[in-house]
Amino acid sequence: MDWANQGTAMANLIINGKTFTLDVEPDTPLLWAIRENAGLTGTKYGCGIAQCGACTVHIEGVATRSCGVSVSEAEGKKITTIEGLSSGDTLHKVQEAWIAQDVPQCGYCQSGMIMAVAALLSEKPKPTDADIDEAITNICRCGTFQQVREAIHTIASA
Amino acid sequence: MNKHVSPKMNRRAFVIGSATLGAGLAIGLDIPFGGPAVVRAADGSPEIGAWVVVRPDDTVVIRIARSEMGQGSLTGLAQLVAEELECDWTKVTTEYPTPGQSVARKRVWGDFSTGGSRGIRSSQDYVRKGGATARVMLIQAAADAWKVPASECAAENSVITHKPSGRTTTYGKVAEAAAKLTPPAEVKLKDPKDWKLIGKGVKRLDTVDKTTGAMIYGADVKLPNMLNAAIKDCPVFGGKLKSYDEAKIAGMKGVKKVVKVGDTAVAVVADTWWHAKTALEALPIVWDEGDNAKVSSESIAKWLAEGLNNDQPAYVGNKNGDAKAAIASAAKKIEAVYSYPYQNHATMEPMNATALYTADKCEVWCGTQNGEAAFAAVLEASGLPADKCDVHKVMLGGGFGRRGQTDYVRQAVMIAKQMPGTPIKLLWSREEDMAHGRYHPITQCKMTGAFDANNNLVALHYRLSGQSILFSLRPEALQNGMDPAAFQGVAQSGEAAFGYSVPNLLVEHAMRNPHVPPGFWRGVNVNHNAIYMECFMDELAQAAGQDPLEFRRKLMGNHPKHLAVLNAVAEKIGWDKPAPQGVYRGIAQVMGYGSYVAGAAEISVTDGNKIKVHRIVASTDPGYVVNPAQVERQIAGSFVYGLSALFYGGCTVKDGKIEQTNFDTYNSMRISEMPKVESVMVPSGGFWGGVGEPTIGVAAPAVLNAYFAATGKRIRSVPLRDQNITFA
Numbered sequence: 001m002d003w004a005n006q007g008t009a010m011a012n013l014i015i016n017g018k019t020f021t022l023d024v025e026p027d028t029p030l031l032w033a034i035r036e037n038a039g040l041t042g043t044k045y046g047c048g049i050a051q052c053g054a055c056t057v058h059i060e061g062v063a064t065r066s067c068g069v070s071v072s073e074a075e076g077k078k079i080t081t082i083e084g085l086s087s088g089d090t091l092h093k094v095q096e097a098w099i100a101q102d103v104p105q106c107g108y109c110q111s112g113m114i115m116a117v118a119a120l121l122s123e124k125p126k127p128t129d130a131d132i133d134e135a136i137t138n139i140c141r142c143g144t145f146q147q148v149r150e151a152i153h154t155i156a157s158a
Numbered sequence: 159m160n161k162h163v164s165p166k167m168n169r170r171a172f173v174i175g176s177a178t179l180g181a182g183l184a185i186g187l188d189i190p191f192g193g194p195a196v197v198r199a200a201d202g203s204p205e206i207g208a209w210v211v212v213r214p215d216d217t218v219v220i221r222i223a224r225s226e227m228g229q230g231s232l233t234g235l236a237q238l239v240a241e242e243l244e245c246d247w248t249k250v251t252t253e254y255p256t257p258g259q260s261v262a263r264k265r266v267w268g269d270f271s272t273g274g275s276r277g278i279r280s281s282q283d284y285v286r287k288g289g290a291t292a293r294v295m296l297i298q299a300a301a302d303a304w305k306v307p308a309s310e311c312a313a314e315n316s317v318i319t320h321k322p323s324g325r326t327t328t329y330g331k332v333a334e335a336a337a338k339l340t341p342p343a344e345v346k347l348k349d350p351k352d353w354k355l356i357g358k359g360v361k362r363l364d365t366v367d368k369t370t371g372a373m374i375y376g377a378d379v380k381l382p383n384m385l386n387a388a389i390k391d392c393p394v395f396g397g398k399l400k401s402y403d404e405a406k407i408a409g410m411k412g413v414k415k416v417v418k419v420g421d422t423a424v425a426v427v428a429d430t431w432w433h434a435k436t437a438l439e440a441l442p443i444v445w446d447e448g449d450n451a452k453v454s455s456e457s458i459a460k461w462l463a464e465g466l467n468n469d470q471p472a473y474v475g476n477k478n479g480d481a482k483a484a485i486a487s488a489a490k491k492i493e494a495v496y497s498y499p500y501q502n503h504a505t506m507e508p509m510n511a512t513a514l515y516t517a518d519k520c521e522v523w524c525g526t527q528n529g530e531a532a533f534a535a536v537l538e539a540s541g542l543p544a545d546k547c548d549v550h551k552v553m554l555g556g557g558f559g560r561r562g563q564t565d566y567v568r569q570a571v572m573i574a575k576q577m578p579g580t581p582i583k584l585l586w587s588r589e590e591d592m593a594h595g596r597y598h599p600i601t602q603c604k605m606t607g608a609f610d611a612n613n614n615l616v617a618l619h620y621r622l623s624g625q626s627i628l629f630s631l632r633p634e635a636l637q638n639g640m641d642p643a644a645f646q647g648v649a650q651s652g653e654a655a656f657g658y659s660v661p662n663l664l665v666e667h668a669m670r671n672p673h674v675p676p677g678f679w680r681g682v683n684v685n686h687n688a689i690y691m692e693c694f695m696d697e698l699a700q701a702a703g704q705d706p707l708e709f710r711r712k713l714m715g716n717h718p719k720h721l722a723v724l725n726a727v728a729e730k731i732g733w734d735k736p737a738p739q740g741v742y743r744g745i746a747q748v749m750g751y752g753s754y755v756a757g758a759a760e761i762s763v764t765d766g767n768k769i770k771v772h773r774i775v776a777s778t779d780p781g782y783v784v785n786p787a788q789v790e791r792q793i794a795g796s797f798v799y800g801l802s803a804l805f806y807g808g809c810t811v812k813d814g815k816i817e818q819t820n821f822d823t824y825n826s827m828r829i830s831e832m833p834k835v836e837s838v839m840v841p842s843g844g845f846w847g848g849v850g851e852p853t854i855g856v857a858a859p860a861v862l863n864a865y866f867a868a869t870g871k872r873i874r875s876v877p878l879r880d881q882n883i884t885f886a
Binding site: 137 | 227228229230361362364365366367368369370371372373374375377378380386411430431432504505506507508553554555556557558585587588787791794795796797798799802820821822826827828829830832834835
């Protein structure tokens with residue numbers, strides 16, 4: 001393979017309302033463009049095969065596993081990461097509930113968990129347990145599921 | 159808001175980010191006339207003893223030597239210090255001393271190791287004394303200023319009051335004077351009945367940054383001019399790297415260097431990790447796999463099964479009476495063989511470390527469960543002396559025992575050493591993490607129980623065959639070749655003692671060590687020992703025609719603490735009342751890590767192979783509960799980890815390699831599969847047990863025993879997916 005002719009690839013990604021012009025190949029997974037090129041490390045790498053959900057971001061408001069989306073697919077779309085979930089200094093209600101309920105243990109999966117829950121609540125403000133079971137499929141090895149469920153219900157009943 | 163961060167950060171902390179990094183302690187020493195030296199934190203605030211720094215604004219910085227990996231010990235340890243210090247909890251923050259600083263100060267912070275559920279129980283005494291010492295010094299300083307006896311002064315909430323006059327001052331105001339005092343030789347700790355903060359479920363100190371993406375884990379570390387490395391180690395354990403064809407990836411974007419890492423691995427260093435990983439995937443590598451390539455799960459199982467034969471040598475771990483003779487002459491006997499597989503820790507954050515090596519210094523930034531072990535690895539891999547090395551601990555994206563090992567730290571240093579002056583962040587892919595774990599050891603167990611004519615259990619022979627963790631990782635801890643830890647949960651005495659009295663008992667271990675490297679996996683040997691013993695206890699109860707709970711109770715008269723937790727779950731789940739229609743119950747108990755635990759499950763089964771877990775009740779007696787909210791989370795988390803392993807886990811070996819490569823083949827429970835865990839804490843006081851691990855022991859047997867109640871079928875091997883059993 002002729003690696004020498006790769007050249008410089010530029011991509012425009014709209015992340016958290018800001019346009020990043022990044023030197024990144026179009027087939028790079030969005031996760032790595034976010035973490036390494038845009039420098040936003042709140043979005044985590046867990047598996048790289050869209051199984052664990054640690055890399056969940058919003059693309060046009062839809063919870064999406066960013067390891068399974070290429071930069072070229074994400075270009076021009078509105079991407080929100082955990083760093084962009086709050087409005088300025090005001091935390092998102094999911095973040096507030098997470099703090100009030102002391103949800104995280106190690107916390108590594110929680111960026112993705114919070115993004116998945118925020119997307120669920122914007123679609124279904126009062127989700128049932130069945131809705132939660134269907135929408136929240138993130139892996140948490142520490143086992144915070146009980147607190148996750150309770151925090152979602154707390155938000156829904158507010 | 160309390161955060162695990164120092165407001166004034168030195169250059170390095172600033173580079174790293176906002177969270178968790180020890181901002182460099184002890185930058186200066188005052189040498190006053192005639193008094194002891196004052197040690198100062200990075201921001202100039204004085205230490206009041208090694209555990210406490212008090213800032214002029216009354217902020218109290220508590221030093222934490224153990225590692226936070228989600229288990230909440232950072233908060234619990236701070237509670238222990240603050241309880242004795244009598245400080246304002248809302249102004250408490252924490253920081254990690256580095257292992258290098260600890261060594262330079264004669265290990266003033268004690269053991270850094272965070273495993274074996276020891277974080278709280280092994281440090282509680284000296285950290286409380288650290289808090290009490292600081293309180294005494296602060297009160298003395300105020301008394302000196304007021305020229306009154308210290309005995310007339312008291313402290314509460316960081317305020318010191320001279321009781322006769324009502325004068326007050328604060329910790330921040332007297333800290334400078336207190337730091338110059340000679341610490342008291344002895345301090346008296348509070349009576350547990352006077353505790354105000356210990357026992358309270360106060361909020362964790364490290365939550366906020368975990369909800370905003372600001373928390374820095376090892377994988378997030380950034381240093382100026384840093385490069386990224388991806389690594390492949392020989393997939394057959396014990397094999398070697400033969401060759402690789404660097405020319406094939408020459409010119410690939412971002413690639414800076416291809417390096418050999420020891421005799422067994424190769425790494426690609428690039429500008430980004432994605433470039434490094436992509437190039438590594440394209441790199442042709444030839445391995446010298448060696449003889450271990452002939453090993454498979456089948457060959458291991460066959461070898462372990464041979465160890466179950468009584469004619470094979472075995473170490474005796476627990477014994478009374480003559481079990482073999484009693485079994486030979488018994489009215490009735492039953493026998494069963496169980497097995498438990500390898501398990502990967504599968505921390506959410508794959509292994510990683512960042513190393514910066516120069517000719518006269520080597521520093522590493524990483525998540526580690528044992529800062530001192532990581533430090534030793536840096537010394538060894540760099541070849542530099544202790545005063546030229548250090549380890550900066552960051553938050554762990556899960557540990558579960560895996561990050562007590564230092565293989566990834568050593569690798570990072572070995573790579574950085576080949577690129578002096580350039581910081582190298584080594585990150586394992588999930589596939590590398592699955593292929594190079596330190597796996598839960600593999601074992602089989604043959605149990606034989608014998609009854610007299612009245613269905614009393616008269617003998618039990620527990621014969622374990624399989625791998626020893628200590629043989630591989632801590633051979634110096636073996637006792638004449640025997641691994642005493644192999645008997646966790648079935649030991650005669652100590653922190654993992656057997657909870658039943660059987661007139662004739664023989665517990666033994668035929669040690670067989672396959673080439674797959676074992677490690678300390680949450681719960682360690684309690685996992686399989688509790689499954690074997692508690693499932694077989696159910697089989698014995700069935701053979702005796704008795705209720706599983708009643709059968710156990712009769713054997714537990716001499717073990718009141720084991721019995722108390724068992725009774726607590728039985729009561730909470732309503733064992734004496736019928737379960738709802740179609741719902742079946744199982745129960746289990748074990749002792750581990752100094753704590754007594756029990757669990758009960760209610761499940762239903764459809765089509766014989768789809769399990770719905772409706773309820774889990776768990777009880778624990780850890781002696782003292784420092785933070786009930788965190789203990790509750792450790793109990794629930796133990797079930798998630800233990801049931802994930804039961805249903806979805808299991809690492810298999812083919813051609814000497816681990817077959818599972820990612821979460822698609824080594825799955826983990828999701829929220830839909832996990833019911834609420836109803837925890838019952840029954841701390842009986844007078845001892846300190848651990849909480850991170852013991853409960854995992856009862857998770858699987860409670861469900862397996864309920865599965866028998868539902869179906870009449872005994873499951874004697876893990877994982878359930880091998881038997882086409884899954885969650886409904």
